[in-house]
Amino acid sequence: MNSAPHLLSEDRADFERILDEALRNAHDRPDLAEIGRRLNAEQLRTMALNATELIAAAAAAEYQHYAKIREDARSPVLAASSVRESVLDAEDDDPPGSGAGLGAVVTVLLPILGGTAALIFLLVGYLLKALEPAPAFADSMLAVGWFFAAVTVLGLLGAAVALLVTALRNSATQLPAQESPGRELPDEVARAREAWRHALLERGILPFLRDALADPSAHPTTPGPPRRVKHLPKIGYSRPDFSSPDEGSTDGQRPSFSSPDFTSPDFGGPDHQPD
Template identity: 70%
Template sequence: MNSAPHLLTEDRAEYERILDDALRNAHDRPDLAAVGQRLNAEQLRTMALNAAALITTAAAAEYEHYVKVREELRTPRPAASVRNSVLAPAVGEADESGAGFAAVIAVLAPVLAGTAAVIFLLVGYILKMLSPTPSFADTLLTAGWFFGAVTAAGILVAAAGLLITALRNGATQVPAEEAAGEPDEVARAKEAWRHAVLERGLLPFLRAALADPSADPTSADPPRHVSHLPKIGYSGPDYSSPSEGSTAGQRPTFTSPDFTSPDFGGPEHQPE
């Protein structure tokens, strides 16, 4: 019995992409120039999908390596490294608590100072309209203009802080393409598997299907000319009838037991 490494569910889409690329570029290969004459691309695609387990057997070693590398990347890190990665942000948060408090003050100061400036200026100018003018009207106006200046200064400081933070985060940001891409080792293993599936599995299968006039597009069996790919399945035991001259198949014979009558003699032979 030969067993094929069945593709994982997440890799079947990649196998179909390899197949579609091979059929799309079939006319660039002289050995696949017959696509569309007896069998079209859709029929060949159906045949290759039905025989996916057989075709991918040709790249079993590369696929095993690819899956192993990918799983190692997905495996959680040891407890020590996880603990360090958890403790590091906590220490960073303790160091940045002062910076966070300063950021809150930088945001609230302009709001509070602006509110106070509006109140003092509004009350001061209302008192200035009265006759006689109260003596503390000028004091309220002075306080209002002071808080107005504090508001303007706070807005400038907050804007400068936002600009510095944006520049700092922009310098340490990882590009989206790099973050979304696969690691080099996984990418190399994947490319090696793709190449092996194409060169040792799909292309020989397609060539054999085009050369075999009896190939059935709806059948899962490989074409007759694909002799170097292992066939998946079981072979039944060899049952043969016994030969005529052998005695193993003959019916046994039985003989009846030999019963004889007891020997009766004269009176002198009395039973004991």
Template identity: 65%
Template sequence: MHMNSAPHLLNEDRAEYQRVLDEALRNAHERPDLAAVGLRLNAEQLRTMALNATALIAASAAAEYEHYVKVRREMRTSTAAASAGGSVLSPAVGQSAESGGAGFAAVIAVLAPVLAGTAAAIFLLVGYILKMLSPTPSFADALLTAGWFFGALTAAAILVAAVGLLLTALRNGAAQVAEQVPAGELPDEVSRAKDAWRHALLERGILPFLRAALADPSADPASTAPPRPVSRIPKIGFSGPEFSSPAEGSTAGQRPTFTSPDFTSPDFGGPEHRPE
């Protein structure tokens, strides 16, 4: 890929570029080719020069960066689609599938204690009122028995509803923990693409730039222009051919001389010189 076609770094990746640069400068003492850091150019000056040449350095790892951006974009697209599907499709599909199961059970769990408690209160109230009459009706005891039965049923319904709510809360909490991605952790494919870009950026971009800056005696830390690349092949000089005018008196380079022909008038003499 040509360097002219390399994409510029996105704003969200400039911080990562600076981290790779800072790591290279921080570990410069471990590399013999960067042993000159601090002699003529210090780390801060080299950092400024590398930041000014971000586009040039990033172009050296253009292929890896394009792959990293592509994989990351696909991951974000799939995550957004999954989130949209979970928030839009789940209620539509879940309500149709679970409304007959979990929804009906939830309704029963809520209504059963209310209905049973109401019935228990009515039967007990009516039963004890009938018990207060002087001739006690024969069905007063049956009403009290039914009241206590519905009271027990109310207690059981409340217990079942509490257990169901607890189990539902635990299940939903476990599902959320399982689906949650830890902050700062990327999927394997995106992580591998990012590591490949960082490695190419360091080995093919930042380190060669720092070596060239240290080897160039005319490098100006305040200049925005990148240092001239140091070539190990000596430059071959070519000089134009010399063209000089021929020396005076030399016959080798003299042009031939041309003289005009002599035209003389015919001689008119005596009869002895008549033309034939």
């Protein structure tokens, strides 16, 4: 395979982690024991990052398989997203005066209004009861206040039940989160990812590091293929050699110009025409 698809941005973090791990454990490998003598780990890391696509090409087949398996595993997520959007669109299409909207308003306003009324009636009723003699309607004020207190409690319970129902309904259409490094992947996707990571390490990163250490012309800012590391050719320009021609050569002499020789014609008789 001559070329490989570019690594997606979500996979570049995996590439860097594998590279960092290889450099961190380089001294445990005899073939990478030269790290630190001519090129240190940071210089090798810079070189490898500059050659990311070329190194990744060594594991192109495994990466294509991993990307396909991962995309297929995400298809149910896209389907769930479509279902959720359909549900939300259906809810948005409800008329403004529907029962669901009225119920929400009542659920919110009932505890507020009921609690306010209960506080007013109870406060006035107990103030009237403190008078001597107490007015006859003080007991009625207290009864109305306790009625509104009961309405407030019922409103709070109704609001709690409505929130619970809404939470359960939303959880049914909630999208699963994208896989992250700390989240367990499906088995088939995890195996494909591990195969790509292993191929990337063994056929891409480690050969690149070995060749970079073995090549005396390698430079940390120069990208190169994973099997052959070379520096960029030195590009120089020399000034063209402009020299004056030799004075003795005829090629260098300036051309000489002489004015044309104009002579008057020899006019004579008719027997003597000019030649």
